[in-house]
Amino acid sequence: MIFKQKIYNYYLQLVQDRIDAFRDMIAGLTEDSKNDAKGSAGDKHETALSMMHIEQEKLNAKLKEVLEQKAILDKLDASVVAETIILGSLVKANGIYLYLSLALPKINIGGVNVIALSPQSPLGNKLMGNRVGFTFEINGTKYLIESVE
Numbered sequence: 001m002i003f004k005q006k007i008y009n010y011y012l013q014l015v016q017d018r019i020d021a022f023r024d025m026i027a028g029l030t031e032d033s034k035n036d037a038k039g040s041a042g043d044k045h046e047t048a049l050s051m052m053h054i055e056q057e058k059l060n061a062k063l064k065e066v067l068e069q070k071a072i073l074d075k076l077d078a079s080v081v082a083e084t085i086i087l088g089s090l091v092k093a094n095g096i097y098l099y100l101s102l103a104l105p106k107i108n109i110g111g112v113n114v115i116a117l118s119p120q121s122p123l124g125n126k127l128m129g130n131r132v133g134f135t136f137e138i139n140g141t142k143y144l145i146e147s148v149e
Helices: 001-039 043-075 122-127
Strands: 090-093 096-100 104-109 112-117 135-136 141-148
Touching: 001 090, 001 096, 001 112, 001 122, 096 104, 096 122, 096 141, 122 135
Parallel strands: 096 112
Antiparallel strands: 090 096, 090 141, 104 112, 135 141
16 A cells, blocks of 8 residues: 555545444434433523533534535545646655645654645645655745655
8 A cells, every 4th residue: 555545545534434433423412312301300400411412513513524524535536646736645845745635734654754734734735736855935034845655
């Protein structure tokens, strides 16, 4: 499996794990609210139910956000290698591996650190559409694109 494919699979699994975790939390709250409804009455019951509902809405919003991230990752094809940097490109600049996809946590694959960044970020924006050998500067740091996969 190529390095870029490993990175893609890792991030896909990371996002899927988040989806599963949020769904489990939402299911747990739903179950708790059903159990609470059977045994409680009065103002305390209403307050507890209201708090659970608010928490459920927050979790649903986070789940929606992560599902949108997964939809973006699902559109990427890790086997595509373009000469110019596009969404899904793995770029090496100044010895740093940058995966143009989404703003996701830094990971380590086979002892190599990889930073996933959004094309809307300042660095991602500068990279998009450029090729190996392109140089640019952001916040006083000069970058040289060494490779594109």
